[in-house]
Amino acid sequence: MVKQAAxxxxxxxxxxxxxSLWMVFGFMLWYYLxxxxxTPVRLLAEEILTRLLGDDFWNIVPNPDRHYLLxxxxxxxxxxxxxxxxxxxxxxxxxxxxxxxxxxxxxxxASGVSIGRKLVTLLGxxxxxxxxxxxxxxxxxxxxxxxxxxxxxxxxxxxxxxxxELIALCYQLGVLIFPPLVPVILWVLANWVxxxxxxxxxxxANH
Numbered sequence: 001m002v003k004q005a006a007x008x009x010x011x012x013x014x015x016x017x018x019x020s021l022w023m024v025f026g027f028m029l030w031y032y033l034x035x036x037x038x039t040p041v042r043l044l045a046e047e048i049l050t051r052l053l054g055d056d057f058w059n060i061v062p063n064p065d066r067h068y069l070l071x072x073x074x075x076x077x078x079x080x081x082x083x084x085x086x087x088x089x090x091x092x093x094x095x096x097x098x099x100x101x102x103x104x105x106x107x108x109x110a111s112g113v114s115i116g117r118k119l120v121t122l123l124g125x126x127x128x129x130x131x132x133x134x135x136x137x138x139x140x141x142x143x144x145x146x147x148x149x150x151x152x153x154x155x156x157x158x159x160x161x162x163x164x165e166l167i168a169l170c171y172q173l174g175v176l177i178f179p180p181l182v183p184v185i186l187w188v189l190a191n192w193v194x195x196x197x198x199x200x201x202x203x204x205a206n207h
Contacts, residue, residue: 015110015194023106030102034068034095041094041130042070045137052142056156058087060137069093072141076153088149097136097174100183101129107187111194121190128182136174143171 030037046060049072056075063069070092078088104125108118145153146167157167188195 018110019106021106022109023102026102026105026109027099030098030105031068031095035062037098037101037126037130038062038068038070038094038133041098041133041137044130044134045070045141048134048138049141052138052160052162053156054160060092063091068095070137072144074145074153074156076145076149076156078149078153088145088153090144090149092137092140092144094133094137097133097179098129100132100179101125103180104129104183104187107184108190111187111191113191113194117190121187124190125183125186128186129179132174132178132182135170135178139167139170139174142167 042060042062049057049060053074058073058075061071061073063071071089072092073089074087076088077085079085105122108121108125111118142157142162146157146162146164147154
């Protein structure tokens, strides 16, 4: 039993080392392809915000200088510190909600399962992370409008029937809970046999 446990611990160590190496590669791919995989996030978030805010919202476009950033544009008049008045616009970074994708990539590529199963898990993970990013962009936009740009912007959100408490809750979920937790849960569910091997849960359950 001691020998078996030592072998399982070694295999777990190897998994963690391989996952770390794959994760570094995954972060590189994720960052350099961010303008590409951020497109569906931008389009979905734009559609949701249009439905929520109506004519007060304009669109979301890629930032001209850094294409992985999103530039939220509204029709809300805003007076800047220099005295000029223009329609309110600001920057949102969708990558802060999407770092779970390279994390999942590292775990999946290090797992000893078939290529087909890896691809299915990664596809499911991509869809989940994309939806998390949409959630994050939408609620960060609403949070900034409600709390960062004065009474007029806050009134637009209030007119849409969205409370400050709901914004605070959903924004915190999008920042703190969903990005790190959902990809790990997805990997655990897709590799339950491996988890049983490392934890001994299945063996104990039979006894």
